[in-house]
Amino acid sequence: MKRLVSDGPLLWQRIGVKIAFAAFVVALWEGVVRMQFVPEYLFPGPFAVLSRLAAMAWDGTLIASVQASMGRMLLGYAISVVGGLAIGVLAARSWLFKETFGSVILALQSLPSICWLPLALIWVGLDERAVLFVVVLGALFSIATSTEGAIRNIPPIYTKVGLVLGARGIRFAKDILFFAALPELIGGLKIGWTFAWRSLMAAELIRANVKGVGHILEVGRNYNDSAMMLAGMLTILGISLTVDILFFGNIERRVRRRYGLEK
Amino acid sequence: MAVHSRKSGIVLMAVIGLCALMFSGCSRSGDSSPATAPRGTVLRLGYFPNVSHAQALLGVARGDFARALGDGTELQTSVFNAGPSVIEALYANRLDIAYIGPAPAINGFIRSRGEEVRVIAGAVENGVLIVANKNRNIPSLEALRGKTIAVPQIGNTQDISARAFVIETLKTRLKDNGGDTQVIPIPNPDIETLMSKDQLDAAWVPEPWGSRLVASGLGTVVAHERDLWPEKRFSLTCVIARRKFLEENPELVRRFLEAHVALTRDLQADRQQYAHTINEQLKRLTGKTLADEVIAGALRNVEFSVEPDVRTFDTYFSKGRLLGIFPGDTLDTGKLIDRQPLDAVLKPPTARNQETP
Numbered sequence: 142m143k144r145l146v147s148d149g150p151l152l153w154q155r156i157g158v159k160i161a162f163a164a165f166v167v168a169l170w171e172g173v174v175r176m177q178f179v180p181e182y183l184f185p186g187p188f189a190v191l192s193r194l195a196a197m198a199w200d201g202t203l204i205a206s207v208q209a210s211m212g213r214m215l216l217g218y219a220i221s222v223v224g225g226l227a228i229g230v231l232a233a234r235s236w237l238f239k240e241t242f243g244s245v246i247l248a249l250q251s252l253p254s255i256c257w258l259p260l261a262l263i264w265v266g267l268d269e270r271a272v273l274f275v276v277v278l279g280a281l282f283s284i285a286t287s288t289e290g291a292i293r294n295i296p297p298i299y300t301k302v303g304l305v306l307g308a309r310g311i312r313f314a315k316d317i318l319f320f321a322a323l324p325e326l327i328g329g330l331k332i333g334w335t336f337a338w339r340s341l342m343a344a345e346l347i348r349a350n351v352k353g354v355g356h357i358l359e360v361g362r363n364y365n366d367s368a369m370m371l372a373g374m375l376t377i378l379g380i381s382l383t384v385d386i387l388f389f390g391n392i393e394r395r396v397r398r399r400y401g402l403e404k
Numbered sequence: 405m406a407v408h409s410r411k412s413g414i415v416l417m418a419v420i421g422l423c424a425l426m427f428s429g430c431s432r433s434g435d436s437s438p439a440t441a442p443r444g445t446v447l448r449l450g451y452f453p454n455v456s457h458a459q460a461l462l463g464v465a466r467g468d469f470a471r472a473l474g475d476g477t478e479l480q481t482s483v484f485n486a487g488p489s490v491i492e493a494l495y496a497n498r499l500d501i502a503y504i505g506p507a508p509a510i511n512g513f514i515r516s517r518g519e520e521v522r523v524i525a526g527a528v529e530n531g532v533l534i535v536a537n538k539n540r541n542i543p544s545l546e547a548l549r550g551k552t553i554a555v556p557q558i559g560n561t562q563d564i565s566a567r568a569f570v571i572e573t574l575k576t577r578l579k580d581n582g583g584d585t586q587v588i589p590i591p592n593p594d595i596e597t598l599m600s601k602d603q604l605d606a607a608w609v610p611e612p613w614g615s616r617l618v619a620s621g622l623g624t625v626v627a628h629e630r631d632l633w634p635e636k637r638f639s640l641t642c643v644i645a646r647r648k649f650l651e652e653n654p655e656l657v658r659r660f661l662e663a664h665v666a667l668t669r670d671l672q673a674d675r676q677q678y679a680h681t682i683n684e685q686l687k688r689l690t691g692k693t694l695a696d697e698v699i700a701g702a703l704r705n706v707e708f709s710v711e712p713d714v715r716t717f718d719t720y721f722s723k724g725r726l727l728g729i730f731p732g733d734t735l736d737t738g739k740l741i742d743r744q745p746l747d748a749v750l751k752p753p754t755a756r757n758q759e760t761p
Contacts (some may be wrong), residue, residue, distance in 0.1 A: 363560075364558075
């Protein structure tokens, strides 16, 4: 029987197409390099880049860099999530807060957080804290504004029903607000992660003396080593994709299923 | 549906076509510089606001280079903090000739598989100070163990020197490799700021930045880098040319080198006479006013020589190999150093430069 709603491609089809397309991209890359629009030392091929990546994995710099960046990221992001959620809830539930700090937060959010780096450097010095500062500022305001939005977008019927059923205080926040806002909240947390990650990469690229995956690019640049720069870019891309697809993608899918938005 | 997918197909083709166009635009567009001047009539010179680039400072300030190149050729200058950025600009075809330290010159040569960089002359020897923060007790080089030492840029000549020193002489490990001694890259002007905030223990810097730290009362000289070298001398600055430029414009290179050799002789004869001119040029480039005495002191710490020093290049190559920066087992100095244009300028053998004035 022909089904009215198609299930879409099967898993093996999707994976097969992905692998074939990846092979195509690598082949295209190699092809472009071989055509020598630019000398190979300026735009190295996939083999040169992968062997550079392997060399960095072998001598330990890759793992140390990923560890350093992820450590910074997790700490900074954790601070942003706690702070951002608190500010967001306050802004959504208190008109006084919204009218005062709310507009300041909106203004600060429109300033790219990397712009804080020069100031951070003289405030807290040229160590880890300056980079952490930029990461936190990168995610904090975006998480705050999307949290506020998620709560404000809750259909009023949910909160009314909750109140009628007698939910108050913590119970109200935990059982009504949280679950009603969850799907949108996760979107906000994901955007927060992306902002924090971008700020971190910018900070690591500018501050040449902190270890990290952004620093691989800066070192490659200073050694005039384009294979190293591309290897660094691949590493950054790999981390971004892993977090986006494996972590946030999974959570989003689960939540959508729970809410009956996806099969 | 069919119409829709055909439409999106056309859009996709258009996007791919656009990308291809952009790509072809990315290919290196010959020698056309941003200026409108036709090919070969512009010489793009790179140098640093350092006393260790005295020939460039003096030659630009007095107009020696512009005069030597003649009316038909425009001199365009760019100023850099350190060598790796110079190589970057050279690879991108934005520079023709530059004053630079040996380590980035070697790196630029090796990375491009000998395609881009040629050393065409020597310029300055010695002139690197190892300065300690006055608030730290660092009486000797040995005391640098466990300290934080600033250098101008990752991969620049002082960075290689300092890191190799930590491993070879102090026999300890760098912080990056789990040790306790740290070499960190900080642009020269920021080193002074950070030392004044007491965030640095020492600096390994070319002149006049070393003398500046001493003159501003922030630092004391622990040693001159030359003390670490055999016969107490090493080549700090050389002149490099982009290989293509060298091949296509031998006459311009010759004229440039004539000016370079003449400037070197002037400085060898009486360097202090030019301290003020050099200081004025530094002021123009860095916006910072220094006492002429600081420049005079810095000039006493350097030597001038147009001879490229093969031994220095070999030493920096092995230092870079020790640090895992330079690939390959050997450095072809015969290919790296192209003496022909310099020899042509120095032709009358009696007029050969003395090593020391």
